[in-house]
Amino acid sequence: MSDIPQERRVVTAIPGPKSQELQQRRVAAVAAGVGSTLPVFTARVDRGIIEDVDGNRLIDFGSGIAVTSVGASAEAVVRRASAQLQDFTHTCFMVTPYEGYVAVAEALAELTPGDHAKKSALFNSGAEAVENAVKIARAYTKRTAVVVFDHGYHGRTNLTMGMTAKNMPYKHGFGPFAPEVYRVPVAYGYRWPTGAENAGPEAAAQAIDTITKQVGAENVAAIVIEPVLGEGGFIEPAKGFLPEIVKFANDNGIVFVADEIQSGFCRTGQWFACEDEGIVPDLITTAKGIAGGLPLAAVTGRAEIMDAAHAGGLGGTYGGNPVACAGALGAIETMKELDLNAKAKEIEATMKARLTAMQEKFAVIGDIRGRGAMIAIELVKDPATKEPHPEAAAALAKACHAEGVLVLTCGTYGNVLRFLPPLVIGQDLLNEGLDVIENAFAAL
The missing domain is CATH 3.40.640.10 (Type I PLP-dependent aspartate aminotransferase-like (Major domain))
Incomplete structure (x- = not known):
């Protein structure tokens, strides 16, 4: 089992030089139809942290698309x-x-x-x-x-x-x-x-x-x-x-x-x-x-x-x-x-409280929804018309990635940020990830 300090750490640009080198090899060898959300190459994963080959530690709000609920090295x-x-x-x-x-x-x-x-x-x-x-x-x-x-x-x-x-x-x-x-x-x-x-x-x-x-x-x-x-x-x-x-x-x-x-x-x-x-x-x-x-x-x-x-x-x-x-x-x-059902409900309580507070500040957040550790926010150009805002979703994801928080987008209109943290993530890490998201909204 990996035992990585549960702390966000950004020591290079993201992706860093080793990831960029691996990305060149990947482009030469892997079919172009296989995409990646963020081309940082993973070295180790433990609970709420993904450590890349450059030594950056990212807060994981994706769980490999809801796969590593118990962590990636339980x-x-x-x-x-x-x-x-x-x-x-x-x-x-x-x-x-x-x-x-x-x-x-x-x-x-x-x-x-x-x-x-x-x-x-x-x-x-x-x-x-x-x-x-x-x-x-x-x-x-x-x-x-x-x-x-x-x-x-x-x-x-x-x-x-x-x-x-x-x-x-x-x-x-x-x-x-x-x-x-x-x-x-x-x-x-x-x-x-x-x-x-x-x-x-x-x-x-x-x-x-x-x-x-x-x-x-x-x-x-x-x-x-x-x-x-x-x-x-x-x-x-x-x-x-x-x-x-x-x-x-x-x-x-x-x-x-x-x-x-x-x-x-x-x-x-x-x-x-x-x-x-x-x-x-x-x-x-x-x-x-x-x-x-x-x-x-x-x-x-x-x-x-x-x-x-x-x-x-x-x-x-x-x-x-x-x-x-x-x-x-x-x-x-x-x-x-670990009673991960209870843990999912704790994650929901924390995330919904924080995201609701953000919604009051940022009109781009049209809807907050989901249950447990399956939470999303839908982004709109105008809360009255509810016109989808996929550009905002892409920009926010990019800003979070640069600061060492892995988030995913989804939605038929491409305007939804989805949060799927591992159910074993620590409360402090969860809040730190939400701080980065809030700062990204403020910058947007």
Whole structure:
């Protein structure tokens, strides 16, 4: 486990000379389509600090996009994964199985919402999990159509690009996409025409009307939604929206899939974000925070639905890799031991208080939203018109990076700053990062 002093330290320009040298090698060897938010090359990571090859220490408000919730070198993850590495790295679960895969499936059955019988299948990435959830739903319902939502993000494979709302950079030039994917409105409270208080019931009615008229409920295999929409801008669907969609799915024999890839595993102050309104999904997809940074993903759901696919119909050579499974058991151990749900709620209280104070000073902050350690601010040119201000988001991110705070942007309009600190970040570091953000606003 790394043990880095939990202090921000800027000793060179960012990126520094060693990072710039590595960047030249990267440009020569790595495909240009693979981007990077900030080209500082990482040497070590511990809790809330990323140390680069030049010796700079950056406050981490990104967690590798919500992956390293327990930290990027958590003791239990390192211990369990190291022990597994000594024993074997791979057999392929579809050839000769091993206990770790089964233990992860048991943990997912225990942690995910609902007390019904559950089963899981393990994969490598979030997109793979979503794609397999659709396969399972189609096998179970014998239907083909898939319903997704405005501002949704589900991955970069052909099917999941088709399910993703945002064209640039995810879909542009990569079509044609898989058929039988239909998009309907979501309750985006801040931008709902008749006001946030009406967004839940009105958006649900519109979505259901569109599905009924344009697709036919009897043709829909699955409705797939992120309970907090991640890439689309950390949109929390207005209260009442999700329960209405779930009721419609249940009434029409449609499999309801909660895509918890970014919002799962204590990120929102609950094990899963759908618990906020008591949603019990038929299937739930997980990845990102599941294994402390090792590549692992899962589809977990009602046993009778999960068993609908024929033997051999699900799988993949690396799916449920034994080292990644060991890491997942270590990550879950850490989440329970440190009560990271409580920690996420503490982070929310600190961030929302500080950001609300900033909103009073800086008119560019149109909306503050999110839950737990999944918080965002939407930036606008004018609070009255709510015209998106992507240039401000880019400028603020750049200013924070120069001062040694890693922040990420997102949103369909590119105007959202999102904050995903590791759940193990220290309170002093969290406040220092917020100080840098506030100073960046003042300079802007």
